[in-house]
Amino acid sequence: xxxxxxxxxxxxxxxxxxxxKDPNPKPILDDVDFGIRDGxxxxxxxxxxxxxxxxxxxxxxxxxxxxxxxxxxxxxRGEDLLTMKPRERRNMLGKDIGMIFQEPSTALDPLMKIGxxxxxxxxxxxxxxxxxxxxKILNMMAMVGFDDAAAIYERYPHQLxxxxxxxxxxxGAALLAPKLLICDEPTSxxxxxxxxxxxxxxxxxxxxxxxxxxxxxxxxxxxxxxxDRVMVMKDGKIIDKDTTSDILTNPxxxxxxxxxxxxxxxxxxxxxxxxxxxYSSSPxxxxxxxxxxxxxxxxxxxxxxxxxxxxxxxxxxHxxxxxxxSSGCGKTTLIxxxxxxxxxxxxxxxxGRRTGAVFQDPVSCLNPSHTIKWHLNEALRVYEKKLPxxxxxxxxxxxxxxxxxxxxxxLRKPHQLxxxxxxxxxxxxxxxxxxxxxxxxxxxSSLDAxxxxxxxxxxxxxxxxxxxxxxxxxxxxxxxxxxxPRVVVMDGGKxxxxxxxxEVLSNPKAPATIRLLDAETKLHGx
Amino acid sequence: xxxxxxxxxxxxxxxxxxxxxxxVSLLTFLAFSVIPGDTARVMLxxxxxxxxxxxxxxxxxxxxxxxxxxxxWLGGAFTGNLGNSTQYRTDVAKLIANRLPVTLGxxxxxxxxxxxxxxxxxxxxxxxxxxxxDQVCSVLGHILFAIPPFVLSLLLILIFGxxxxxxTIGNYVAPNVDFGIYLQSxxxxxxxxxxxxxxxxxxxxxxxMIEQKASDHVAxxxxxxxxxxxxxxxxxxxxxxxxxxxxxxxxxxxxxGGSLIxxxxxxxxxxxxxxxxxxxxxxxxxxxxxxxxxxxxxxxLYFAADIFSSLSDPRIRIR
Numbered sequence: 001x002x003x004x005x006x007x008x009x010x011x012x013x014x015x016x017x018x019x020x021k022d023p024n025p026k027p028i029l030d031d032v033d034f035g036i037r038d039g040x041x042x043x044x045x046x047x048x049x050x051x052x053x054x055x056x057x058x059x060x061x062x063x064x065x066x067x068x069x070x071x072x073x074x075x076x077r078g079e080d081l082l083t084m085k086p087r088e089r090r091n092m093l094g095k096d097i098g099m100i101f102q103e104p105s106t107a108l109d110p111l112m113k114i115g116x117x118x119x120x121x122x123x124x125x126x127x128x129x130x131x132x133x134x135x136k137i138l139n140m141m142a143m144v145g146f147d148d149a150a151a152i153y154e155r156y157p158h159q160l161x162x163x164x165x166x167x168x169x170x171x172g173a174a175l176l177a178p179k180l181l182i183c184d185e186p187t188s189x190x191x192x193x194x195x196x197x198x199x200x201x202x203x204x205x206x207x208x209x210x211x212x213x214x215x216x217x218x219x220x221x222x223x224x225x226x227x228d229r230v231m232v233m234k235d236g237k238i239i240d241k242d243t244t245s246d247i248l249t250n251p252x253x254x255x256x257x258x259x260x261x262x263x264x265x266x267x268x269x270x271x272x273x274x275x276x277x278x279y280s281s282s283p284x285x286x287x288x289x290x291x292x293x294x295x296x297x298x299x300x301x302x303x304x305x306x307x308x309x310x311x312x313x314x315x316x317x318h319x320x321x322x323x324x325x326s327s328g329c330g331k332t333t334l335i336x337x338x339x340x341x342x343x344x345x346x347x348x349x350x351x352g353r354r355t356g357a358v359f360q361d362p363v364s365c366l367n368p369s370h371t372i373k374w375h376l377n378e379a380l381r382v383y384e385k386k387l388p389x390x391x392x393x394x395x396x397x398x399x400x401x402x403x404x405x406x407x408x409x410x411l412r413k414p415h416q417l418x419x420x421x422x423x424x425x426x427x428x429x430x431x432x433x434x435x436x437x438x439x440x441x442x443x444x445s446s447l448d449a450x451x452x453x454x455x456x457x458x459x460x461x462x463x464x465x466x467x468x469x470x471x472x473x474x475x476x477x478x479x480x481x482x483x484x485p486r487v488v489v490m491d492g493g494k495x496x497x498x499x500x501x502x503e504v505l506s507n508p509k510a511p512a513t514i515r516l517l518d519a520e521t522k523l524h525g526x
Numbered sequence: 527x528x529x530x531x532x533x534x535x536x537x538x539x540x541x542x543x544x545x546x547x548x549x550v551s552l553l554t555f556l557a558f559s560v561i562p563g564d565t566a567r568v569m570l571x572x573x574x575x576x577x578x579x580x581x582x583x584x585x586x587x588x589x590x591x592x593x594x595x596x597x598x599w600l601g602g603a604f605t606g607n608l609g610n611s612t613q614y615r616t617d618v619a620k621l622i623a624n625r626l627p628v629t630l631g632x633x634x635x636x637x638x639x640x641x642x643x644x645x646x647x648x649x650x651x652x653x654x655x656x657x658x659x660d661q662v663c664s665v666l667g668h669i670l671f672a673i674p675p676f677v678l679s680l681l682l683i684l685i686f687g688x689x690x691x692x693x694t695i696g697n698y699v700a701p702n703v704d705f706g707i708y709l710q711s712x713x714x715x716x717x718x719x720x721x722x723x724x725x726x727x728x729x730x731x732x733x734x735m736i737e738q739k740a741s742d743h744v745a746x747x748x749x750x751x752x753x754x755x756x757x758x759x760x761x762x763x764x765x766x767x768x769x770x771x772x773x774x775x776x777x778x779x780x781x782x783g784g785s786l787i788x789x790x791x792x793x794x795x796x797x798x799x800x801x802x803x804x805x806x807x808x809x810x811x812x813x814x815x816x817x818x819x820x821x822x823x824x825x826x827l828y829f830a831a832d833i834f835s836s837l838s839d840p841r842i843r844i845r
Contacts, residue, residue: 060749062745062748062749090751090753091751092751093748093749093750093751094749094750094751095751098749099746099749101742101745101746101749103742106741106742106743107742107743107745107746108743108746109743109746109747109760109761109764109765110743110765110839110840110841111764111765111768111838111839111840120747120750120752120756120760121750121751124750124751124752124753124756125751156840156841158840158841169746172746172750173749
């Protein structure tokens with residue numbers, strides 16, 4: 001077979017979702033044209049909705065129902081994929097083209113053991129001998145970093161961590177050493193330490209198995225350390241492509257430059273100022289000896305699974321307190337305990353005004369069948385039961401405006417909003433209660449770079465103008481460094497280190513802090 | 527699960543069963559004692575004198591205080607003696623046992639039909655939701671669900687009994703006499719019972735399969751190159767089964783209680799009709815016997831559903 005410089009060549013690809021009402025809608029992919037060279041790692045970045053995922057699904061032949069390719073071609077090693085029979089195309093999946101998705105927690109069949117989950121790839125591609133299949137799987141599992149592959153083989157997905165599951169998924173995709181591996185946001189739900197491990201693993205596999213990778217991400221730091229070349233996508237078009245170093249250091253395209261500024265979440269560039277914190281005043285939140293856990297026994301009590309092992313915490317007025325730690329250290333459990341959502345022992349007292357909360361996923365926080373107005377009204381009603389209608393509306397509009405949305409959004413429903421807009425609604429729901437403290441759990445991580453930058457600015461504005469304190473949980477140490485004067489680090493259900501951010505991060509003492517900072521350096525560069 | 531845990535689990539389930547039975551019997555007894563009507567009066571008819579009624583009341587022990595009557599019945603029940611029916615004057619357990627072949631046979635047949643019809647239809651529908659096959663199935667499901675059971679029964683009699691003439695109505699034969707005719711006589715009533723339940727199970731399975739189709743692990747399976755058929759049988763079906771177990775156990779406990787209307791229309795001596803006569807004749811021993819049976823069936827089914835769930839989903843541990 002002739003050697004092709006390009007493993008994959010996408011040629012003027014146009015795709016849309018035509019309906020009976022609108023036979024010629026605005027294309028989702030508009031004249032997409034690029035090639036992936038043999039052995040390279042090509043990055044694809046862009047905001048949500050720019051068409052990155054659609055591009056990858058078009059290549060794999062897994063487009064959702066209703067999508068129609070109206071022009072162009074996709075050639076894999078010289079063969080036109082679009083004129084192939086569906087059966088032939090399906091046969092290429094797993095064998096010639098592998099895929100890895102964003103959410104490792106749900107991407108494995110929960111009813112099947114890990115071994116079975118991987119086994120189906122080999123069965124589907126005609127490896128008949130069970131012994132040979134098992135051996136192949138165990139080898140691949142060892143290659144993706146499982147020392148105890150035989151034991152993991154017999155486990156169920158829910159018994160593994162997110163990072164382990166992602167490694168299993170990588171093993172599944174690489175099992176037959178496909179020429180092209182498409183990775184759609186493979187690290188965006190993982191913490192920094194795990195992200196670095198996964199990227200290292202992918203790089204190693206790429207070399208060992210001579211794979212070519214199309215790497216889709218909105219995480220620019222991942223892209224910059226991992227990819228040889230980068231393409232930027234906007235509104236279904238590829239508007240910029242260049243080598244990674246050129247794109248990152250010397251972007252020629254204005255949009256690329258903007259995307260990079262946003263993605264760096266650089267407070268100076270975003271015009272964010274810090275609030276002054278008076279540490280002599282009494283704290284808004286004092287927590288002492290918080291212990292909590294999840295019971296896992298026959299009768300609901302007895303030896304429970306303790307997650308928090310005595311946490312002390314103080315947050316002062318006007319302060320943004322950063323809370324960091326790798327997955328499973330108890331951050332989320334602590335937040336749930338502080339919000340009173342989880343039974344706990346120890347005391348947590350909030351002085352003065354109420355506590356609001358903003359969570360990671362703005363989609364599941366809003367009720368899909370109700371309007372934005374209903375949501376705000378609901379939040380208001382909890383505290384202000386007997387407010388006249390006009391005042392109620394005034395408060396709702398004011399909160400929405402402060403969160404950066406005009407009153408035109410009042411009658412919309414959550415699905416008509418973008419991720420960033422939904423997060424703004426969640427923040428407006430906090431603001432309407434006039435909180436003294438807002439607990440924000442990874443408020444940026446489900447958002448693309450532009451929305452994340454906007455939300456970061458909004459939260460710091462609220463902190464400065466209203467004097468609202470924040471407990472900010474994030475795995476983005478870069479943000480903590482810039483906006484949080486003080487930071488606490490959690491490890492194994494305890495606070496292992498705390499103090500002024502500048503001191504803790506420049507002179508870390510606890511092993512957990514050192515691990516986090518190492519990973520950050522690896523990912524973002526020094 | 528360790529051996530000790532298993533033993534604890536079984537002890538807990540048996541305790542649950544006993545508590546349920548106790549509560550159900552108490553409620554039945556209370557409900558029965560507050561509704562108007564006198565067992566003795568009903569038994570003797572309107573022409574009996576007050577003295578005759580009094581004598582019978584004394585004989586049946588109806589003049590004793592309420593708690594005493596309940597405790598004496600309860601004592602009997604726990605020693606395996608459900609008492610004698612006041613209207614039939616025979617052992618309650620025997621009466622129920624006589625009716626069970628009808629109800630059990632009908633339930634099993636109906637259950638087989640429900641599974642055999644709703645699963646293929648749900649698979650067909652969920653393959654292409656919103657398309658022709660799906661719409662036909664959904665409309666049919668709504669119609670079946672909306673028609674009252676007695677109309678459905680009459681329709682079936684009309685079609686199979688009067689027009690096609692391959693089914694004789696009201697021709698029940700006990701299984702030990704002729705098993706073939708026994709089955710035949712239960713086929714149509716079982717179908718009448720099954721139809722609305724098929725609609726219900728189908729609707730549930732369909733939505734659960736459509737949900738599974740959109741799940742991440744199905745996307746992974748697709749990216750592994752599996753065929754649609756394989757994905758359906760290896761991923762979608764087993765996963766939707768997990769949530770269907772509860773629904774199917776509810777359906778089963780419902781049909782095992784016997785269907786009064788269908789039994790009436792097809793003239794079958796089933797539990798439903800026995801229950802009706804127990805209520806109308808103020809036959810407390812019989813009524814509580816039947817209620818006892820229903821509670822037992824329900825608890826046992828939930829127990830079975832628990833076991834099945836934990837067997838089919840490794841995330842559910844028996845608790």
